[in-house]
Amino acid sequence: MQSRIETRFPDFSLILDFIHANEYLWKVANSLLGETNDQRTDWVVNKTLQMLSGKTKQIIAEFRSLAQDARYTATQRERLTKTANYFERNLPYMDYPTYLAKDWPIASGVIEGACRHFVKDRFELSGMRWTQQGAENLMRLRAVAENEDWDTYHDFRQHQRHARLYSTPFPNHGSLEVYALDLGASMNLTQGCNALPLVA
Structure with a gap:
């Protein structure tokens, strides 16, 4: 090896x-x-x-x-x-x-413990069966969760999805509702209009 x-x-x-x-x-x-x-x-x-x-x-x-x-x-x-x-x-x-x-670990106990917590505790519960791709996908999400990066991850995911679907820059608004209202105002929509374009 x-x-x-x-x-x-x-x-x-x-x-x-x-x-x-x-x-x-x-x-x-x-x-x-x-x-x-x-x-x-x-x-x-x-x-x-x-x-x-x-x-x-x-x-x-x-x-x-x-x-x-x-x-x-x-x-x-x-x-x-x-x-x-x-x-x-x-x-x-x-x-x-x-x-x-160099502050490198010289014993494998920490690494073995991390593998048990990160992998075994989640993937070897009763009755679980995994394909390699399915396990890989969930492991990536588990890494995001364990590092407490959900907000950053979802922000990244939204930007990537927007870039894939639309040619306009991703809106820097706090919510899609605020963006929709701002967009409607900029287009001088009448009060009677009940349909606003949304960007997801």
Whole structure:
């Protein structure tokens, strides 16, 4: 997937979800120190701060060095090697100092939550079935509603419809009724006339 995204969106910046990277640190801590060790949390915090400071290469080098230490068990050395390999493979997507400086999200929780609220909560109600086009149409309207842009949207829609149907500029009046009365006055219509041209 990464290669496909990079091919189709060359200017797109991929970011390794920081929570996933942090989970690997916890696995190493549990393996080396044990799940009940009081120093485990401090160890993870220290490594996390290193990672957020752009020192992931140092962490990789340290883990590879520890993986060669005969004092550790085969299981511990395997965990260190797997984590070092994972970090090294994803290093291009772990430039967290740059991402944070640009105010980019480094974890997908916010995005996943938005997808659940924006899509799932509306489109997966009981008995619902959607065509791709129907879902796309409703999703666009839902975006307008969620952004509280209904007034702007309807104003845009009226202008577009007017431009499509008529050659005159869209009236800048508060209502069509006011426009109709103004138009009638400008045409010197008699009081007995009961038909006024309307522009919708």
